[in-house]
Amino acid sequence: MRSYQVSVFNVCYRLLGERREAEDMAQEAFIRAYERLNTFDVERPFGPWIRRVAANLCLNRLEARPPVHVELDEERDETGRWEQGDPARARERAESAEAVRAALLSLPPHYRAVVELRHFQDLSYAEIAEALNLPLSDVKSHLFRARKLLAEKLQAHD
C-alpha cells in the first residue's frame, strides 16, 4: 500500500484540491479496493487499477456536492517541494503549477475526471469510457471542451 499511496493521494488532490479531503479519499480508495479485490485481475498491474478506483470515488464525491469555487489548499505551499538552484525559476514553476491546478479545479467534475485519466493516468479514450461508464463520443467531447477551458483559464492567468 505504501508503494501506491503517494500516487493515489495525488489523483485525489488533483481532483479535489484540498489536502485533508484528498488524504481521506485516498484512504477510502484503498478500503474500497480491498472490498472489491475479487474484481481485480491479478495479471494486470495494481497501480492503474487503484488510481482508477480513486478517480471514480473522487468523481462521485464531486458530483454529490453542489458546485463551488474551489480554492487551492493553502497548506500546499508549506509542504510543497523546494527546488534547488535559481529561486526565481523555482518560483516561476511553482506559480505555473498553481495556475494549472487552479484551472483544473475550475472544470466541471466530468471534465476534470477525463483530464485526470488521460493526462495523468495515460488511459486511452476507450479505457476512459470504460472507467467512467461513458460513451466514447462523450469522452472525446469532454476532453476537447476541458482542454479548451483549461487553455482559456491559463491564457487569462498569463
Next chain:
Amino acid sequence: MIDHVDDSTLSEYLDAALPPNQTAEVEAHLAACPDCAARLTPQRALFAALNALPDEVLTRDLSVGVLARLPQAPAPRITPMARAIFAIQALCALILLSIIGAIGLQLPFSFGNVSLRQVLNQFIMDALTTFSADWLSLQNALQNAWRGGVTITSQLTAPAIVAIPMLSWITVLAAMGALWIAGNSLLLRHPASARKNS
C-alpha cells in the same frame, strides 16, 4: 489534401488517437499549413503544462488509518461436521498404526511357514560361501555372531497375528484410504470465487 484541421481533430492527433491514415493526412497538412500548425502550438503548450505538474508531497502515512478501518479476519470456526470428520480420521489413524505395528512386530518371528531369520541367514550364508578362501575366517566369525544374536532374539515372544486373507486386508486399507481422502476433501473445501475485472 484536406482543407484545414479542426481543433477537435488536432486534440485527437496530439493524443495519438487518430487512425494511421488520418494521422498521415494531418501531418502532411500541418507541414504545409502555417495556420493549422499555429493552432497546434497552444495545445502542445497545454499538454506540456499538464505533464509538468509536479506531484504533491504526502506528509503522513495513510496505511495506518486504512489498516485500522479494515475488517478483522474472523477466527476459524470448527463446525460439528468437521469435528466428526477429525474424530473418524483420528480413529482411522489409530487403527492403521495398530495394524502396521502388529505386522512390524510379527514379521521377525513368522513369515508364512519360514521364519524371517531363516531367510536372512540363508541369504548371508549363500553370499559368504561365494567368497574366496581368504574370507573363510570372516565368514565363520559372522556366522558365530549371527547365531549368538539368534539365540538371544529367539527367546523373545510376540502376540500371534490372526490369519486374515490378503483380500480382506486390501479391502480394509482401501476403505480407510477412501474415508481419509473424502474427509480431507470436505475439510479443505472452499467456495470458489469468480474473478473478473470491473
